[in-house]
Amino acid sequence: MHTVFEPSACSDPRTVEYALHSTRVGAPIRLLEEPFTKTPIFDRTVALIPAAPDHTVAAVVEDPAMIAYLVGVFEQQWRQAQVVDRESLAAGSSPVAHEQVGRLLARGLTQRAIASRMGPSERTVAGHIARLREVYDAETLFLLGRQMRGARTGESGG
Template sequence: MTDEPGSAEHALYLAVVRAGGRLRPEELAPADRPTVAALVARGLLTPTATGYTVANPRALGDRLGAELRLRATRLLVHAERLPGTLQPLSRAYEALHRPPGAEPGGSGSVDAARLDGVGASTAAVRQCLSELLAGCKQEFLAARPGHHATEALRTTLAQDLALLRRGCSMRTLHQPGALDDPATLRQVALRSGEGAEVRVLAEPYERVLVFDRSVAVIPAAEDRSRAAVVTDPTTLAYLVAQFERDWARATPADRNLGAPHPTTVRIGRLLARGLTQRAVATRLGLSERTVAAHIARLRDRYGARTLFHLGWHLRGERHG
């Protein structure tokens, strides 16, 4: 018995102490007998010829402490052995999911697939990205240089929209040429309509996808034939800082996306009527994070520095 005394045992022990440290059988109520038995088992009451006497609780504390330390030591030993015990199962799983031609032991990398979704061997990267998108809870950052993002965007459309609708934020960087492609433009507009923020940066930058600032996926080869999954906190902090630097220099892509999405229009109308961000979210059944993303895009569109400034612009404009 290594758990601590319960409230009933505490109360009875203290009552015996207050009575002089002795308990006679005739003073014992029938309902208290199980509690007395528990105190005896713990060593807090000692049977005598005339009843029971209290024992020093320090002895119990020392004994329980020793037993708990022994249990903790055994658990630590078990924890150390567990990875080795599971290693044969892990190897079998990794062999099942390893892309053809990939060498075993390539920790943190996904072989024979392209991050932009173009090419014959895309299953490994798509599976990896699918799991990361499904598990993303707060924020997804994506820097997508080049003119061939359409296939990747089309592949992840359903998951991206689901991510946005459950309240996650999404910020994506494109180069200007990518938005010259009508198919890419349509994909970007679908996400923007659900609150994603999109900016255009007319200069070179590195491809990176960051999930909740805890996992990143980057090219692991110059031709992007390999992808690396990054979890090191220092490296992640560097990648996020690079993204934020590029984001700050980029310009909003709203002017490339045509008229605002109907949801953005509705939010603009409610803001113009004086509703707060929280009230707008409640009225439209959206998360506050999604409404905030729409408001940010409205502020970018109108060059508004504050919500008051934005409201001033919106009151002077009719939304069709």
């Protein structure tokens, strides 16, 4: 069993408990930063897809060609997703949240836009930014961007 979650799922205690149990019994979990449609696929023979815009109704799909297509989409998402670090989950933090916030900041998104895209509150995003500033010893967001870019390229941020 393979499962892909949105990074914001790491802030839900029940989801974290499920993820810890799943990984403990050998069912890998990954986080995908990009939007995706949740589509359970069972034994590569049956899938549930949303049948209403608000996701309150599901349709059962059993057509082999459609199942093969859905499995292919899932496998592509699985390859793009990041492996979940069980220790980070157990500590109550998203294993990719800091990196994701940093990337979105570098793209020029505002704190509000980042919160909207990732799912947590603006206050949570502000906390991630504050921790990034501590890690990179940056007094301003501009310096944070320079330090993070330097860390990625191996250059000095100053």
